[in-house]
Amino acid sequence: MIRPYAAGDTDDADALWNLKRAFELTLGSGTGDGEKEATYREKLDASYRQSYLAWVDRCVEEDGRTVRLAEHDGEVVGYVFVLPESLAHVWDAAVLNELFVAEAYRGTGVADELLEAALSLARSQSLPLDRLVLDVDPDNGRAAAFYDRWGFEPWGEMVAVEL
Secondary structure: OEEEOOOOOHHHHHHHHHHHHHHHHHHHHHOOOHHHHHHHHHHOOHHHHHHHHHHHHHHHHHOOOOEEEEEEOOEEEEEEEEOOHHHHHHOOOEEEEEEEEOHHHOOOOHHHHHHHHHHHHHHHOOOOOOOEEOOOOOOOHHHHHHHHHOOOOOOOOOOOOOO
16 A cells, blocks of 8 residues: 655654665665765764654655655555656656665565655656656666656766765
């Protein structure tokens, strides 16, 4: 079952944070070297948790559809986070900020249900360009294959410099 995230709800916040933490640690350990993993792990402190969840709540207050949770037998097993329409000019498109499914539920259709929810929200937004964009690490073959299956195509490449 896909349902909205309830801003301010402690249980939802805890469940979302646990999945967000797993998402970040998977990125750090599964798509890079030990330094990348350490960088991701170090940021996941109490201060980051508080600021992340406050940001999520602000986005959800703007549009309650921005964060959706996937539940199975009462357990939150995945989430999707699409930025609200007010942030569409970041990429001149709808932005899929995060989609994550707990490892035990991958390959069960949960990710498809979450992406359907994301696409539904994106299609309802007034956008400069009618597209949904996201960043996929090229080392994350499973995620890349998932988005390929849905028809996503390369559209530029993100680069970064340390500040």
